[in-house]
Amino acid sequence: MNPPPNPARVIVLGGGLSGLLAAWHLQRKGLDPEVWEASAAVGGWAQTLSWAGPKGEPGFLERGPQGLLLRHGSALDRLIHELELELRPTRPKGPRWLGKAGQRHPSPASLAGLLGAPGLSLGGKLRLLAEPFIPAGTDADESLHAFFARRLGAGFARECLPALVAGVLAAPPERLGLGALPRLRHLEARGGLLLGGLRLGAERTRLPQGGTGALAWALAARLCVHTNRPVRTLEALPGGRWRVLGEGRSSDADAVVVALPSAAAADLLRPTSAEAACLLSAIPRLDLRVWHSRHPMVQGWERGLGLLVHPPEGRGLLGAVSFAAGDPRGVADLLQLRAYVGGAYPVDPALASWPGVFTELRRWLPELGEAIQVREEAAPGAFPLLEPGHGARVARIIKGLPPNLHWLGTERFGPGIPDLAEGIKAWVQSLRM
Ligand SMILES: Cc1cc2nc3c(=O)[nH]c(=O)nc-3n(C[C@H](O)[C@H](O)[C@H](O)COP(=O)(O)OP(=O)(O)OC[C@H]3O[C@@H](n4cnc5c(N)ncnc54)[C@H](O)[C@@H]3O)c2cc1C
Structure with a gap:
C-alpha cells in the first residue's frame, strides 16, 4: 500500500480569531496548518485579560466581546460544541436603556x-x-x-x-x-x-467559562501555533509555493493565509499584489477608547445593565455595559462597567480622561457611585468601517491575489465573531486544495 501523500502545508499569518478559525477548519479538512502570531498571546481583540480587584482578588476584563452571540446550529454554536467549551447558563438580563433627549428609556x-x-x-x-x-x-x-x-x-x-x-x-x-x-x-x-x-x-449572548478569550485558547490548544513570531515579508517560489520570512527565520508552504489587520495585510502584500494592498489600505479603521471601571454595586443592576447613547448626545460616549453580579470575571460585590468612546464620532475633549467619561456616564446613570478602580484599554483600529459598496472592493482584493495566497478577516466577512465563524467555515469548505 502507498503511504498517504503529505498534506498541503499552509502558514496562517495572525493568531486572532480569524487566523485560528481558518487554521482549525483547514486542519479538519486534512491540511497541515501552522499559525504565526506576532504577539505573546493568541486571540487578538478577543482576549480575557487579568485585572485584579482592589484587594488583589482575581478579576478579569475583556479586550473585545463580553459574550458570544449564539444561535442554535450556527457555525459558532457548532464550534463551541466541537471544542467542548462549557457555557455558563443564560440568566435573565438586567435593564437595557437608550439614552436620548437627556433621559434614559427602555432599549x-x-x-x-x-x-x-x-x-x-x-x-x-x-x-x-x-x-x-x-x-x-x-x-x-x-x-x-x-x-x-x-x-x-x-x-x-x-x-x-x-x-x-x-x-x-x-x-x-x-x-x-x-x-x-x-x-x-x-x-x-x-x-x-x-x-x-x-x-x-433565537440568538442569545452566552459566556464560556473562563471568558470569551477561552475560545481562542481552546482553538490554539488543538493547533500548531507560534507566538512571538511576526511575519515580515513573503516571497513567491516556483510552482506556486510561498516562503514566509519572520525575524531571523523563514518557512516554506504550499499556501499562505493572511489573517492580519488590514494595514498589516496591506504592508505584507504590497510587493506581490500592489492593487490588493492599495485597496486594503483604503479601508478605514475606527479607533475606540474603552474604559473599564469597578464601582459599588447598585440595587437593581445586579443582573447587569446596558446603555446605548443616541449620538451625538453622549459627546463621544457611545454606550456602557456591565457584568452581572456573580460573573466569574468580576470581583464580588462590585459593579464592573465598560464604557465605549469614539469610533467614527467626534469626542469632546472633556472625555479624553476618566473624570470626563465618568461625568458623562453619570448624566445617564446617576445612581453610579465613584469608581474604585479604573483602567483604560485603547483599541486603535479596532473596527473596520465597511462602507456601502465594500463588497465590490472585497471582490477586487480577492481577484488581485496570486495563486495560493489567501486573505480573510473582518474586512471580508464582517466584524462580528458569528459572521467570522460562518464566513471562514464556508471559505475553507469551498477551497480546492
Ligand atoms: C472593544 C471591542 C468590542 C467588541 N465586541 C464584540 C462583540 O460584542 N461581538 C462580536 O462578535 N465582536 C466584537 N468585537 C469584534 C471582534 O473582537 C473582532 O472582530 C475579532 O476579534 C477580530 O479578529 P481578527 O482575528 O480578524 O483580528 P485581530 O483580533 O485584530 O487579530 C489579528 C492578529 O494578527 C496579529 N498580527 C498583527 N501583525 C502581525 C504580523 N506581522 N505577524 C503575525 N501576526 C500579526 C495580531 O497580533 C493579532 O493577534 C469587539 C472588538 C472590540 C475591540
Whole structure:
C-alpha cells in the first residue's frame, strides 16, 4: 500500500480569531496548518485579560466581546460544541436603556422599548408592523440606514437606529453597508427581520467559562501555533509555493493565509499584489477608547445593565455595559462597567480622561457611585468601517491575489465573531486544495 501523500502545508499569518478559525477548519479538512502570531498571546481583540480587584482578588476584563452571540446550529454554536467549551447558563438580563433627549428609556432592541421609543410617532410605530410585507431589496450598495428605513420606516431609522448601530459598530448607519452586518441579508432572504429571525431561531449572548478569550485558547490548544513570531515579508517560489520570512527565520508552504489587520495585510502584500494592498489600505479603521471601571454595586443592576447613547448626545460616549453580579470575571460585590468612546464620532475633549467619561456616564446613570478602580484599554483600529459598496472592493482584493495566497478577516466577512465563524467555515469548505 502507498503511504498517504503529505498534506498541503499552509502558514496562517495572525493568531486572532480569524487566523485560528481558518487554521482549525483547514486542519479538519486534512491540511497541515501552522499559525504565526506576532504577539505573546493568541486571540487578538478577543482576549480575557487579568485585572485584579482592589484587594488583589482575581478579576478579569475583556479586550473585545463580553459574550458570544449564539444561535442554535450556527457555525459558532457548532464550534463551541466541537471544542467542548462549557457555557455558563443564560440568566435573565438586567435593564437595557437608550439614552436620548437627556433621559434614559427602555432599549428599542426589545418590543416594549420599540413601542415606547422616544421620538417615534404613532405612524412610525404602525409602520413597524408592515415589515413582513416589505419585499427583499436588490441594491448591493445599500447603506444600513437605507436598509432599515426601507424595512422599518424612516422614523425608526432616524430615531432608534443611530444608537443601536453606534453601540455595536461605532459608526453612523449612513456610513455602513450591509457587509457590516451580513446577518441582515440572511434575515431578509428568509422573510424579513421578524419572520426571518423567527425562522433562523433565537440568538442569545452566552459566556464560556473562563471568558470569551477561552475560545481562542481552546482553538490554539488543538493547533500548531507560534507566538512571538511576526511575519515580515513573503516571497513567491516556483510552482506556486510561498516562503514566509519572520525575524531571523523563514518557512516554506504550499499556501499562505493572511489573517492580519488590514494595514498589516496591506504592508505584507504590497510587493506581490500592489492593487490588493492599495485597496486594503483604503479601508478605514475606527479607533475606540474603552474604559473599564469597578464601582459599588447598585440595587437593581445586579443582573447587569446596558446603555446605548443616541449620538451625538453622549459627546463621544457611545454606550456602557456591565457584568452581572456573580460573573466569574468580576470581583464580588462590585459593579464592573465598560464604557465605549469614539469610533467614527467626534469626542469632546472633556472625555479624553476618566473624570470626563465618568461625568458623562453619570448624566445617564446617576445612581453610579465613584469608581474604585479604573483602567483604560485603547483599541486603535479596532473596527473596520465597511462602507456601502465594500463588497465590490472585497471582490477586487480577492481577484488581485496570486495563486495560493489567501486573505480573510473582518474586512471580508464582517466584524462580528458569528459572521467570522460562518464566513471562514464556508471559505475553507469551498477551497480546492
Ligand atoms: C472593544 C471591542 C468590542 C467588541 N465586541 C464584540 C462583540 O460584542 N461581538 C462580536 O462578535 N465582536 C466584537 N468585537 C469584534 C471582534 O473582537 C473582532 O472582530 C475579532 O476579534 C477580530 O479578529 P481578527 O482575528 O480578524 O483580528 P485581530 O483580533 O485584530 O487579530 C489579528 C492578529 O494578527 C496579529 N498580527 C498583527 N501583525 C502581525 C504580523 N506581522 N505577524 C503575525 N501576526 C500579526 C495580531 O497580533 C493579532 O493577534 C469587539 C472588538 C472590540 C475591540
